[in-house]
Amino acid sequence: MKRKRVVVLGATGSIGESALKVARDIPERMEIVGMAANRNAEKLAAAANKVRPEAVCLIDETKVDILRRALEYEPKIFVGETGLREIACLANADMVLVAIVGTGGLRPALAAIEAGKDLAVASKEILVMAGEAVTEAARKRGVKILPVDSEHNAIFQCLDGRVSEVRRIILTASGGPFRKTSAKEFVDLTPEQALKHPTWNMGPKITIDSATLFNKGLEMIEAHWLFGVEMKRVEVVIHPQSIVHSMVEFADGSTLAQLSYSDMCFPIQYAVTWPERVPNTLPPLDFRKLSKLEFEVPRYDDFPALNLARRAGETGGTLPAVMNAANEIAVAAFLDRQVKFPRIWQTVEEVMDRHTSVAHPDLDAILAADQWAREEARHLIGG
Numbered sequence: 001m002k003r004k005r006v007v008v009l010g011a012t013g014s015i016g017e018s019a020l021k022v023a024r025d026i027p028e029r030m031e032i033v034g035m036a037a038n039r040n041a042e043k044l045a046a047a048a049n050k051v052r053p054e055a056v057c058l059i060d061e062t063k064v065d066i067l068r069r070a071l072e073y074e075p076k077i078f079v080g081e082t083g084l085r086e087i088a089c090l091a092n093a094d095m096v097l098v099a100i101v102g103t104g105g106l107r108p109a110l111a112a113i114e115a116g117k118d119l120a121v122a123s124k125e126i127l128v129m130a131g132e133a134v135t136e137a138a139r140k141r142g143v144k145i146l147p148v149d150s151e152h153n154a155i156f157q158c159l160d161g162r163v164s165e166v167r168r169i170i171l172t173a174s175g176g177p178f179r180k181t182s183a184k185e186f187v188d189l190t191p192e193q194a195l196k197h198p199t200w201n202m203g204p205k206i207t208i209d210s211a212t213l214f215n216k217g218l219e220m221i222e223a224h225w226l227f228g229v230e231m232k233r234v235e236v237v238i239h240p241q242s243i244v245h246s247m248v249e250f251a252d253g254s255t256l257a258q259l260s261y262s263d264m265c266f267p268i269q270y271a272v273t274w275p276e277r278v279p280n281t282l283p284p285l286d287f288r289k290l291s292k293l294e295f296e297v298p299r300y301d302d303f304p305a306l307n308l309a310r311r312a313g314e315t316g317g318t319l320p321a322v323m324n325a326a327n328e329i330a331v332a333a334f335l336d337r338q339v340k341f342p343r344i345w346q347t348v349e350e351v352m353d354r355h356t357s358v359a360h361p362d363l364d365a366i367l368a369a370d371q372w373a374r375e376e377a378r379h380l381i382g383g
């Protein structure tokens, strides 16, 4: 199979760095032809100087001079939101890896689909907000959406296209740093404590989402859209070791699971090389060192994010976008020490309660609901 030419949106982030590592590990199968970041001009330039993609993009126009000065060659430079959509449609690219934190990946993802590029999706927010619009656009244009989130990549591997035979999709969750913390202590938890994830090394937003379990809630909705499985068939189990990345239970009661160490290079590589598997330098599991694999029922009452996400996913329409946007604002406020830890899900719930969901929303309705939820959340937080 030929080498895949990939544009990485979010190249300076945690997923972006892993993607660069995969490209170094399997250069005969993956070439990075475009790299985009938000405002970290120095880091983008340093990475581009090593990888030499034909195009780079920076959202923050005020930092473009820093980028130009730091580049040691002359790639095409795209700038701003328009530039992000342009680099997502780069003529020479086969695939766009969307690894932008937050909702900024939605428009470039839709642009890439329109341009006929396959999508590798790490940014779960875009499927939560606009799952119907994104999957429908991909179906119409005949492009593939390959999941990079480790759980969905695991499900994708186990499913192997046999969706009609599925009884349950079982998403595994590490449980985050507060798996064993009493709910009474939640009010005193600090951002530093919440940022210490026990098994994964990720960006700050998703790490806080792992602590509240909103990450798993977002993933339930993501799974519903990616695989076309009803919300009631999507379940969550706590698995503290993060070795089993998720499971699929089929109609005959057999369950398939995917296992590997917790390194995002595994799912990124599979999304790029699918349907093939190729050798790499990642460590295989050493079963002599794995002492145990544990599974627990989530503490639904103490971590309301899972029930809020189920409600959002089952209601559908604009409610998932509202939940996602309110959560983003509340997480940022928690990281800024404006609110206490439990205020994250309380804010989300209050904003969801105030929203009247619009069914089958188009992009404008989704973005309007997203904006409305941000303002409501800011108002509730008092910022």
Ligand code: NDP
Pocket (backbone or CB within 6 Å): 009, 010, 011, 012, 013, 014, 015, 016, 036, 037, 038, 039, 040, 041, 059, 084, 098, 099, 100, 101, 102, 104, 105, 122, 123, 124, 125, 148, 149, 150, 200, 201, 202, 203, 204, 205, 206, 264
């Ligand atoms: P990081 O915070 O580490 O990186 C975010 C990246 O997105 C940076 O490159 C940043 O650029 C860029 N960015 C931020 N805002 C914008 C914007 N508006 N437009 C363009 N680029 C932007 O995040 P992660 O890598 O942890 O996460 C990225 C996505 O992947 C998230 O949706 C997350 O949920 C998902 N994901 C992450 C996993 C992980 O292991 N990290 C696992 C599974 C999913 P700059 O550096 O310039 O700010």
